[in-house]
Amino acid sequence: MNADIKGNDVVVSNVRDFLLSQTLECGQCFHFVRLGEEDYVLSAMGRCLHVSQRGDNLIFHDTSMEDYVNIWEKYFDLDRDYGAIKAILLEKDDALKPAIDAMWGVRILNQDFFETLISFIISQNQQIVRIKQIVAGISYNCGRELAPFPVVFPDAKTGCSETEGKSTNPEIVLKGVCYSFPDADAILAAGVERIRECKAGFRSPYIIDACEKYKSGIINEKELRAADYTDCIEMLKQIKGVGDKVANCVALFSLGKRNAFPVDVWIKRSMESIYFGKETPIARIQTLADEKYGEYGGYAQQYLFYFGKVNEIGKKTRK
DNA sequence: CACCAGGCGATCT
């Protein structure tokens, strides 16, 4: 792997075990728009990034080498050997092979802690498309306007955005801006009713509680990073609306706890299908995951989650 | 158009 400047872009060549679409669309992040095949715009880390992939070349458009090195290489987890990770996982359990083979290009992002925390509080009992809409709506209402980019985030519709009433096809809507995810001050300044207007529903007060605990220092990112996995989860669960599943997502996607294993409906179904053959309590699934995958639980989880969801493994079929 | 969604808190046994 090698990063070079080409015009206004940074081009990373010889990328292995990475597919942009899989990494973005596997349900770990919500603030992006697909422009075309392996071509995306995302809002992350206080920036608007246009990124695309052609074969084993990854292109960071209109990006400085400084930003690539300081932000995006880490964000996309590119400085890690996923070939080795896959080998270890398969050695632990070759039942993972179909999932790893199909989802070979998934990497676990290193996302911003606060944005991840709020995003996964929003995620509870909601579909991914809906989570994206709410994240876009909150960003539109409370975030900063980033450098104009010739695409509107189409998911920011439904009363939260200027795209209302317009086409939501990014090929057609060609004028717009990209918004940053707001910080805790901006959300608190907006207030719970504004968050409700973004369709966060009963999660709205949970979001406010998270902001307050974050601001007051009860929730502290440095402490969470320094803490071991178990303590980290317990600290996160002090926040209203954060249970085991949300805490594990935040720990995995933004705090570097790669042994975290979030158990949601899809993981539950997949694990039941592979290991139990029947309905099984979440606690037992969690325990089995820890025994089987240990320190690599997070990676196994992402392969299994995305594979299970795409193939609707274990989903009840309607007659 | 019911059913359900990357769940959780409250309120029961």
Next chain:
DNA sequence: AGATCGCATGGT
């Protein structure tokens, strides 16, 4: 501890 239920809202 474990089992149920309500929750806001709209995608499929």
